[in-house]
Amino acid sequence: MMMWTAMERRRRADAGDGRFAFGELHRALHEKARLGIMTCLVTEPDGIRFGGLKRLCALTDGNLSRHLAVLQAAGFVEIWKGFEERRPQTLCRATREGRRRFVSYLEALDRIVRDALPKARKTPGRRRALAPGWHKSRK
Helix, strand or coil, rough: CCCHHHHHHHHHHHCCCCCCCCCCCCCCCCCHHHHHHHHHHHHHHCCEHHHHHHHHHCCCHHHHHHHHHHHHHCCCEEEEEEEEEEEEEEEECCHCCCCCCHHHHHHHCCHHHCCCHHHHCCCCCCCCCCCCCCCCCCC
């Protein structure tokens, strides 16, 4: 892990290298419900039925359907329809590519946490006073 001096951090920020742009965080995954759905699906390679996924993620039928549609359109999940004992069933599974991309997403989150957490813990609660001429913005 790289550690930069304050001057180097300012230089890099001014250069706009985008270190904190987090481009590797996929928008389809970066939402609480979809993160929960994908977490459930990657732990069950054979898939989870709609009702079970609904209970695990504490979502309504409509909410779960909408989030699954977003994930399916992005190629993260596949939806299977069938019957069991003459009752319609829906099975949801992470695709191979969806699983791979989700792992990459989790690795990116891990890097972010490893970068931010130690610094956040070490940063004092009190900051030095600003130079004269600065004032707090009001809404």
